Amino acid sequence: MGISSKEFAELQRRLESGAKAGTPAAKRALPGTEVPVVRMVLGIDPSLRGTGWGVVEVVGGRPMGLAAGTVRCPASWARSRCLLRIHEELRDVLGLHRAEVCAVEGLFHARNLRTAIIMGEARGAAMAAAAISGLAVYEVAPSKVKLAVAGHGGARKIAVARMVQRMLGLSELPEPDAADALAIALTYIQEAGRLSLNAPKRV
């Protein structure tokens, strides 16, 4: 799925209008929907076997990718071992990068209750790590994440990764899970400066 230069310019404009910290978010937001404009965001895309994470910093109104990666847990590992690894790796990341906000995707569909509970477990281990490090945790709508980085809600994984690479000036295409996490962080930054009915929600 290609993205034209025109589309890219439009998306870049939208992103920057969101990322600029000139007007305090609280002044523009509806009461009860204030979403803080911050300098550094950790995006997380939690899953038991491959949790993506990415740290995005806003420098002079522009988002920059600081670090990203994937917490990989082999299928042979017990679930609790994966949860431990997810929790500890994210704590290590936050020891290195002092993010102020953690962004995750809002609750969404799972194939069935069993996969929903297992996905929830990965989320819980990850969110507890962020909370211990003092970060406020926000959910962004999954449709907004894809819209923010690829212009429409049905973007494929590879399109998200390419867009994230361009937006953050990364020399290499990020891994799919890390790209998703970076996209979540970018979406938070974009949405934090805007008036929106579907703004990031503190959870």
Added chain:
Amino acid sequence: MGISSKEFAELQRRLESGAKAGTPAAKRALPGTEVPVVRMVLGIDPSLRGTGWGVVEVVGGRPMGLAAGTVRCPASWARSRCLLRIHEELRDVLGLHRAEVCAVEGLFHARNLRTAIIMGEARGAAMAAAAISGLAVYEVAPSKVKLAVAGHGGARKIAVARMVQRMLGLSELPEPDAADALAIALTYIQEAGRLSLNAPKRV
């Protein structure tokens, strides 16, 4: 729901036959189903607003309640704040009581995907706390928990609490969530010494 003395004696007998550590579990279990017989078990019944926990120690073949409680999180708290509290309180409990195994209920039904994910988040925060403290985490079947403490699978909460109180010689009726957690720990102890097709499963 009352429990007769005869029922109690039968359940006590079943419990003790399970709790005795005379024969190493590995010698009696099917290959791949070894469940360690241990001295101290932390049972957890995770939920976002009221996570029950209970520590049971086996002394001379008999289970004794060491400590139990409920991690309460008001409805006004953000989810991530609850997850932090659950994680930290359980780590404090494990700092005081050196349990070797953590037992939780096996994956079960939830009303819908949203509640399943939220319940999973509480489980993940709790299981990560146990894993950080070096405990192996086991799931016991929910039907076994009720069967173990009240003789049939449809036992009501109050019946579970009463039976747990009698089995552990507690002077007061435990709170419902704490009683459930103690029942989960008791079930692990009972099942660990037995040959069972539905034995506790390491997760």
